[in-house]
Amino acid sequence: MRILEHLAGPPVPALHGEGILLRMPRRGDYAAWRDLRGESRNFLKPWEPLWAADELSWEAYRQRLRRYAHDARDGVSYTFFLFDASGRTLYGGTTLSQIRRGVAQSGTLGYWMGERHAGAGLMARAVEQMKLFAFDVHRLHRIEAACLPRNKRSIGLLEKCGFVREGHLRSYLKIAGRWEDHYLYSLLAEEWSSSQPRARMGAAVVQ
Template sequence: MSVFDSLFHPVFPKVDADGILLRMPQAGDYIAWRDLRSRSRAFLTPWEPMWGPDELSRRSYQLRIQRYRQDARERTGYTFFLFDEPGRTLYGGATIGLIRRGVSQSCTLGYWMGEPYAGIGLMSRAVEALKHFVFDVEGLHRIEAACLPSNERSIRLLERAGFRREGYARHYLKIAGRWEDHYLYALLADEHVPRKGRKPLLAANLASAAS
């Protein structure tokens, strides 16, 4: 862990649930992140914004870290890496973004999974933990998500997690260099029924993230 991480990591959220760990990215995660994204490039790029020429560079990663920490301090968004429970193997990532307070009390959910770990239920577990984080910790009312109509795996994940399809947005996001239509999904706090078993554990003081 770098000096910067040791100074600032304690104010950021960490969620431990169902054999997985969700925590904010740290400087020391760069190699694992770069290698997993590189190995999974062909798997990921059809579903993501076009990668830049420096997408996997250390400098690009450092800029991401700065943005993630700023969002967390302002409580406008939280980016997590998904690990095994000891925190040694990086599986993928998820973001709770565009947090809106006031009369909205809503956010968006995004996620990615490294190809070697896709399709074995890890992201489903992560989404369940993040539902608890959003509704019970952050106190929000609504989680929104969007996915390509062709992304059957993501559609199944959202619907298994209780999300309802609410609409169809034309040319909603620019994916792989093209404006693409998306299905729009949402889950409300009063529709959230936690699965039986161990609840996610929050291992940081969320109130301090706003300081």
């Protein structure tokens, strides 16, 4: 199955950071994803779109995989699962989506973390790798991220990672069944490139 997945899937690199691995989701990740999301349900639901009745089913996961692969082939969105360096323990996930070319050259950052792994600095490491992926690999000029004004953990993450708050978006996204205001954050390529010295990304094609 892994050979078939490799042949059918888009050539998206795996991203290696400090003690972490980011790679595209696979069929074999289903049980770990289902269990982590299931046990973190109450932790995640206040910050996400309304969960479907079959949110954690195999069929829903399989549809996600198809959408992820399709979007990556089209170059409009890239979804990664966040693991420990060995790729055995699933921590959460992150996405670079809504990629626009032409005069915009921008994308939107999203992320989620399993409750038992929250607060350990793992997502900050993942965001650093996503910056490299967006700016070094895809040559984007701007990354945006939106978060609820009451989501102090997400605000702290974005500001720690160098994102700047630009504004307050009214009724921006429907979260947990309600239209919610969001803060808009962004990071520009020139701000990132002029920051502290950085190592080049160690990227390898997913095997």
